Amino acid sequence: MSSASPTSADFGKDKSSFDSKAVWRTFWILLCITVFELIVAIVYYETHFFPKHILNGVFVIMTLAKAFFIIAEFMHLGHEIKNLIMTIAIPACLFIWFLIAFIWDGSSFHDLRMRYDKYQYEQSKTKVKPVEHKEEGKKPGVE
Amino acid sequence: MAQTVPVGQKWWSGGRSPFNVEYGKLMMWYFLMSDAFTFGAFLISYGTIRFSSSSWPNPNEVFKSFPFIGEMTVPLAFVSLMTFILIMSSVTMVMAVGAGQAQDRKAVMKWMFLTILGGLAFLGCQAWEWTHLHNEGAWWGRNPFMNIDGTQSSTNFTNFFFTITGFHGFHVFSGVIINTIMLIKTWRGDFQRTGHYLMIEKAGLYWHFVDLVWVFVFTCFYLL
Numbered sequence: 584m585s586s587a588s589p590t591s592a593d594f595g596k597d598k599s600s601f602d603s604k605a606v607w608r609t610f611w612i613l614l615c616i617t618v619f620e621l622i623v624a625i626v627y628y629e630t631h632f633f634p635k636h637i638l639n640g641v642f643v644i645m646t647l648a649k650a651f652f653i654i655a656e657f658m659h660l661g662h663e664i665k666n667l668i669m670t671i672a673i674p675a676c677l678f679i680w681f682l683i684a685f686i687w688d689g690s691s692f693h694d695l696r697m698r699y700d701k702y703q704y705e706q707s708k709t710k711v712k713p714v715e716h717k718e719e720g721k722k723p724g725v726e
Numbered sequence: 727m728a729q730t731v732p733v734g735q736k737w738w739s740g741g742r743s744p745f746n747v748e749y750g751k752l753m754m755w756y757f758l759m760s761d762a763f764t765f766g767a768f769l770i771s772y773g774t775i776r777f778s779s780s781s782w783p784n785p786n787e788v789f790k791s792f793p794f795i796g797e798m799t800v801p802l803a804f805v806s807l808m809t810f811i812l813i814m815s816s817v818t819m820v821m822a823v824g825a826g827q828a829q830d831r832k833a834v835m836k837w838m839f840l841t842i843l844g845g846l847a848f849l850g851c852q853a854w855e856w857t858h859l860h861n862e863g864a865w866w867g868r869n870p871f872m873n874i875d876g877t878q879s880s881t882n883f884t885n886f887f888f889t890i891t892g893f894h895g896f897h898v899f900s901g902v903i904i905n906t907i908m909l910i911k912t913w914r915g916d917f918q919r920t921g922h923y924l925m926i927e928k929a930g931l932y933w934h935f936v937d938l939v940w941v942f943v944f945t946c947f948y949l950l
Contacts, residue, residue, distance in 0.1 A: 620949060625801055628784075650942070690778070693777060
């Protein structure tokens with residue numbers, strides 16, 4: 584290449600890529616997903632209409648969708664070249680293994696405790712009286 | 727949809743960045759990756775402990791208060807307000823980046839100012855929430871809430887809650903500091919002199935990352 588190596592200024596002059604319409608579209612998508620999640624969470628709290636573990640799957644998918652929109656649009660990664668996208672996306676795949684290994688470990692630990700730890704097993708069956716914790720009109724920060 | 731590049735462009739043959747971004751921005755991406763793994767480790771350890779427990783407090787019971795409405799309970803309303811504030815401040819940050827690309831100093835200052843306000847509003851909300859939970863008796867090592875099935879809960883819930891939201895709040899706080907420095911530099915005309923607003927873009931990446939982490943914290947603590 585005949586020209587000198589690129590300087591910061593060469594990357595700062597690119598004004599064609601900014602699209603405020605796309606930004607607002609992303610904002611509305613994020614807001615709608617969040618409001619939807621809340622409505623589902625509150626309706627579930629009031630009525631228990633649905634198995635919670637299926638609902639958790641829905642929440643996780645919604646969260647990943649939100650993460651995708653924030654990374655691709657707000658952080659602009661969706662508009663960078665493939666080399667950069669891959670250098671971020673491939674290491675992030677470690678999270679899949681990370682999650683499966685540790686959650687599996689946690690649930691195995693739970694099973695072992697329930698089988699061999701009598702104290703823990705009894706604790707998990709014993710109901711306690713609900714504790715009243717009122718604020719008694721106290722304002723935050725006032726002792 | 728990747729950026730359009732000339733056909734046959736040889737990215738790895740030297741002479742140019744194979745990632746087509748400035749060095750500082752690439753390094754910001756790698757820093758954010760490492761930070762993502764730190765937060766990931768926190769949240770996954772939270773998940774592991776939660777899976778190893780037979781029951782857990784109900785977030786709809788714990789997070790049902792809202793300032794200035796007294797005893798009335800609205801589950802999750804306050805935390806949705808916090809989420810909205812953070813998403814909104816992410817939007818103003820993108821606007822600041824866009825104004826920077828158009829070399830519009832006044833607009834950058836306006837949007838940066840709004841972003842800082844959003845960050846401070848979020849921190850204020852978090853301070854209120856922490857104070858409220860503290861008044862109810864929750865803190866590191868103290869958990870007044872019982873499990874959803876009526877059994878005695880451990881302090882794991884409050885320990886993880888305060889550690890992770892605290893670590894996130896600390897990130898928001900540093901983001902506000904960074905954005906304030908960027909606002910001052912814009913106001914002094916530093917970026918006008920260097921001819922580009924790439925520093926705003928790098929601060930923006932950090933700020934969006936804080937928003938991104940909140941999305942996961944929100945799901946893990948308030949929804950699941």
